[in-house]
Amino acid sequence: DEQLSVIGQYALNFSADVSGLCYDVSNNCLWIVSDQSRLLAKCRRDGQLIKSYPLQIEKAEGVAFNSANSVIYIVSDEEEKLFVYSIG
Numbered sequence: 001d002e003q004l005s006v007i008g009q010y011a012l013n014f015s016a017d018v019s020g021l022c023y024d025v026s027n028n029c030l031w032i033v034s035d036q037s038r039l040l041a042k043c044r045r046d047g048q049l050i051k052s053y054p055l056q057i058e059k060a061e062g063v064a065f066n067s068a069n070s071v072i073y074i075v076s077d078e079e080e081k082l083f084v085y086s087i088g
Contacts, residue, residue: 010047
């Protein structure tokens with residue numbers, strides 16, 4: 001909320017960690033990247049997994065989604081690269 005009080009808290013059971021997260025306004029969901037589990041997850045706002053995608057990226061640490069063209073951007077600390085994927 002506006003005072004930065006916690007308004008919800010949910011357990012995630014599909015990955016060992018959360019390295020990056022972004023909110024997808026157009027689909028009202030979350031995109032979560034895990035470097036330890038090496039996956040990209042699409043979730044409902046309550047943390048329930050919709051779909052997961054395996055990643056071959058070392059230390060994926062950030063994720064962003066562009067709803068205008070359904071493109072996911074994932075950044076790797078280890079590789080010092082930006083990976084761009086089309087999500088259909």
